[in-house]
Amino acid sequence: MTPTIWYEGRTSLDLLFGGSWAWIGLRSGDGLNRLHSDLLVALDRLFIELRWSGVRRVALSGGGWMTGLGHHFSAGADLHEVGLLDAVSAEPFSRRGQRVMAHLLWPGWRSLTLISGVAMGGGCDLALHGQERWVVAADAAGNRGLRLAHPAAKHGILTGFGGTVRLQEVLGREGADRLFRGFETWTEQSALAFGAAHRSIAPGGAGEAVRGWLIGLPPR
Numbered sequence: 001m002t003p004t005i006w007y008e009g010r011t012s013l014d015l016l017f018g019g020s021w022a023w024i025g026l027r028s029g030d031g032l033n034r035l036h037s038d039l040l041v042a043l044d045r046l047f048i049e050l051r052w053s054g055v056r057r058v059a060l061s062g063g064g065w066m067t068g069l070g071h072h073f074s075a076g077a078d079l080h081e082v083g084l085l086d087a088v089s090a091e092p093f094s095r096r097g098q099r100v101m102a103h104l105l106w107p108g109w110r111s112l113t114l115i116s117g118v119a120m121g122g123g124c125d126l127a128l129h130g131q132e133r134w135v136v137a138a139d140a141a142g143n144r145g146l147r148l149a150h151p152a153a154k155h156g157i158l159t160g161f162g163g164t165v166r167l168q169e170v171l172g173r174e175g176a177d178r179l180f181r182g183f184e185t186w187t188e189q190s191a192l193a194f195g196a197a198h199r200s201i202a203p204g205g206a207g208e209a210v211r212g213w214l215i216g217l218p219p220r
Contacts, residue, residue: 003063061115
């Protein structure tokens with residue numbers, strides 16, 4: 001199956017739909033898949049449509065993993081857009097992000113985030129809101145590995161997408177402090193050790209593993 005373009009923008013959404021399951025791929029020209037306001041609105045709408053259509057398993061990843069090799073998950077919110085927010089516009093921006101995160105935690109389906117390459121700030125929030133979370137390992141040469149981080153406080157930003165709550169739920173206080181206050185950048189090994197990820201997948205087998213999960217096959 002070939003993904004279709006569901007939304008085209010600065011960061012676009014590719015979609016594979018199988019009736020009871022769906023895969024969503026984030027795709028952008030620079031590969032960093034930033035969470036612009038218009039993308040958050042599109043993701044919110046897409047998740048609502050999928051819920052009403054009867055989808056019971058949904059996977060979210062960087063584009064490319066269902067057709068070959070992908071790379072980054074998401075570098076988070078566009079800091080240029082964030083820098084223009086004021087006390088009035090910041091609230092709706094945060095609520096857009098919170099709505100998207102809440103969809104991933106909806107108890108009516110199982111959600112999977114396939115975390116790869118850069119997953120920072122709002123991208124880290126998005127990755128950790130998956131009910132199941134897999135990380136793509138580095139390649140045989142040790143390149144293209146995970147860089148999971150939440151450096152928002154370095155920029156004087158308090159995340160508005162729910163990361164301060166979700167990080168503690170997933171990682172516990174120690175892990176959340178290490179990411180959010182200690183500004184650590186986690187590799188695949190750290191993510192597995194602290195519970196940010198449940199499973200590691202080799203790059204060449206990522207697409208097949210996600211497709212198997214979507215149709216309910218037991219993991220190999």
